Structures are given as structure tokens and as C-alpha cells.
Amino acid sequence: MSNDLIIIEPIDPNDITIPDAAQTINKVKALARRNAIKNHSLVIHNRELGANSIEVVQPRENIKAVLGLDSDKEARLFLSNLNDDDVYDDNVLLPALHEHAYIRVEEAETPEAEEEALDIIQCLDAAVQCPSVKEKRTMIKEQMDSKWPRFRNEQLKKHSDGVCVVSHKTLGDKIDLHHLTPRSDKPEDTLNPNNVGPANSQDHQQYHSEEKKHSSKKMRREKKAIEGLDLGATVKPKS
Secondary structure, three states: OOOOOEEEEEOOHHHOOOOOOOOOOOHHHHHHHHHHHHHHOEEEEEOHHHOOEEEEEEEHHHHHHHHOOOOHHHHHHHHHOOOHHHEEOOEEEHHHHHHHHHHHHHHOOOHHHHHHHHHHHHHHHHHHOOHHHHHHHHHHHHHHHHHHHHHHHHHHHHOOOOEOOOOOOEOOOOEEEEEOOOOOOOHHHOOOHHHEEEEEHHHHHHHHHHHHHHHHHHHHHHHHHOOOOOOOOOOOOOO
8 A cells, every 4th residue: 555645643532531440340440441542542534546535554463452351362352353454554443443342332242242332432432523523524525526527527438438336237317426436335436446337327316216215124123123222232133
């Protein structure tokens, strides 16, 4: 990866505000988790391959503290099961840590285990949602929104003699630009030419109509999953 396209910067500890842990949570683990998140969180700005993303990461050596694991062996096992996309330069992207915590919420066998997992989530959220990171994401979104109309026209012109990427039929007179990975899932790839293709308007609209129905079902599952959670954390819906 090119250094000039990927920038890694520390997040100012004063920019991260983490709520106090619940009384039932191990105080030593809660303090270690907060120290790691507050003092060692990093932000990666990735502009490779047409992407434009901001991701918060934690150094590999802090994973035991962040997740409140009991041994180095558990931390090594967690790291060994990560996908390549979850790690960059010995840093773990926070979505991978969120995923682990969400699973622990769903599989918790005691109220204490559930609160521990929810504490992990609220600490991770404090870094992801800190003002400086939100500001960077807002700036990127504004840049992409301003460039989108021209990018869309250029890509449609480039692929006008192709086939519909949704139905694989011959392109008609009315075509749209379809994101292979939805913008809602990876907004950083909005202007990535490798993530778009032409689609017949009718097929494109039908595709997104079905996606909305699927998303609605996931939201209902999510609402049911978070009922009764003390800390009000957002539980990731299953696919």
C-alpha cells in the first residue's frame, strides 16, 4: 500500500469521552479497556483504489485489554481468526472488534457477561463517534457528493455498450449506475470505479426494492434483539 494514499494518525485522547462502566463490570478490565481506547486509538484515511474512507483502529497489542480477554492465548486466537481486511499494519479495524462484542451480547449466558460485552461496545463507539472522526467523515461525504454527478456520467458513458450488472441483460435506453457493494455498506467506495457498473433502470429499481424489504426485516430483528439491554447499545442485525 502506498504511504501517500494511506495516512495513519493518533486520535487526541481529549477527543474521546467514554461513559463510566457499570458497577458489575470488573474494575481492572474496565480501566484497562478505557486506557487503551482513549490513549491508543488511531484513525486511518485510505484513498487507495478509488476508495475514500476513514477507519478507527487499535494496535494489535491492545486487543486483550480492549476485549477484556483473560489470556494472551485468547488474544492470539482472536487475531488469528481475523480476515485480512480487518488488519492493517499491525492495527485491527474497530468493526472487527464490534463484531466480536455483538456476538458476545447475543451469546451471553449471564447478565454480567452481557454488560461486559455492552461495555466493550460503548467504549468502541466512543472512539468511532468522537468529534474529530465524525468531522473527517463529514468532509469526505461532502467531497463525494459533489463529485458524484460527474463521476456517474463518466462511468455510464464508459460502460454504455456493456450489459446490465444486475440482470445481465442487454442495456436499454434508460440506465443507472449500480454499486456492486451498496453505498450504505461501504460509502467510501462511492467513487470507486471498480465498485460500479451500468444497470437497466427497471432492473436497478427492482433490485433496491428487494434490498429495502430485506433491510426492513433486519431492522425488526435488531429491535427485538436490543429489548431490555441496559446500556441501550445498538446490536448488529444478522444478515
